[in-house]
Amino acid sequence: MPRTGRDGRYHHGDLRAALIDTAVEIIGERGVRGFSLAEASRRLGVASSAPYAHFADRDEFLAAVAVHAYELFNKQFLPEINEFPEPADRLAALVRSYVRFAGAHRPLFEVIFVAGLDKTRHPEVKAAEKPFEDAYTDIVRTLSTDGPESGHPTGEARTPAPESGHLTGEAADLAAAIEAAAYGHAMLLLEGDYGRGGEAVELAADRAARATLALVESRHLLRRRAP
Amino acid sequence: MPRTGRDGRYHHGDLRAALIDTAVEIIGERGVRGFSLAEASRRLGVASSAPYAHFADRDEFLAAVAVHAYELFNKQFLPEINEFPEPADRLAALVRSYVRFAGAHRPLFEVIFVAGLDKTRHPEVKAAEKPFEDAYTDIVRTLSTDGPESGHPTGEARTPAPESGHLTGEAADLAAAIEAAAYGHAMLLLEGDYGRGGEAVELAADRAARATLALVESRHLLRRRAP
DNA sequence: GTCTATATCCCGATAGAC
């Protein structure tokens, strides 16, 4: 929301936020790799050097966009899974939300997954993605220790799942398969393999959700011998 | 193989081929988006304008690299599937080969799938990928009309599958799921999610192959209602 | 087929004034 100062020039109360909005626009048109801070400045009518008052360099700016992307996902899409009590359905819903997010906010999805940011250099990004990762690992862990086919008689003592951290064994295999399926569907959607409109998004999301259920159903086939 | 002329300067008998080799090098270091014809020329010791004697522009050059990539895949990896008689195993082998190719020839895989070439503008690329596509659709079609769980009593009359072109119904759903799984595993491999060395490639390829078998096994869950 | 030379354009980033 630019406002005009006494001198007739445009000034932005929040150039930082305006830059992120404009970046989303540009990335939507040209892709992440076609984005430049210079063009964003041009569109906002500010000097090409103005962004450097808020961000050290281009990478740090993209990291800020990535954080924005995760916050949006966590707020708007993650809650969708709470409609489902069963772990398998929750997982399918999570995958569906993931693909929907890719379709509805393609530029943000691109920044997160296609830009190739070095996350180790941007801890803010890692922190922002944590809610999503936690939701995911929680469900997968539940599924592989408590699934309908795991064969635990009622009341049997179970080793408690670790509270956080990496998955192991069957859970890791299932998680990897579903992660790849979700990512693959999202990428094919963005490449136009499913068409262009909103139906394409739902088609891709639906297929991804079904693939998730199929993988859960046949998860015994995913198991690998210990290396 | 550069040779030296009488004047002491380097000349290339086949600059075209040399450029493609060098492009593979550069893309391996910087990714497709970090590639430029200018740098390739520099490394070969030729003028930055030399490539334009062989290629109209950067995109046409990348299309040539893509054709090279498909030819290599079709020759070196596609034949691997012939070791397996059963359709499901053939499909898993194809997916395994696909991921192995991504790992063994990452730069070429990137050009094909990440560079975002407009294939409609480059018919040579479409022609080069045809053998791969045909092999894929053939197997999927066989699986969804002749699979062990399709429940056709022996001798029942079946509608003959179309000889080429797009898949429909169950076959299309299965094909989409497997395509996404293969692509997803390959991309996660390239992003380093499985680690870096040759073991990472085999891990990803193995997981992709298992996911393929799992999807085939539960393919009834992939079925969508007609739109 | 390759060279030199050049034109044009865009980008990232810095310094210092307002």
Next chain:
DNA sequence: GTCTATCGGGATATAGAC
């Protein structure tokens, strides 16, 4: 916080000589 001015670098692409 934003501006102007500017440096340095790299890319694409063309024209014309050898």
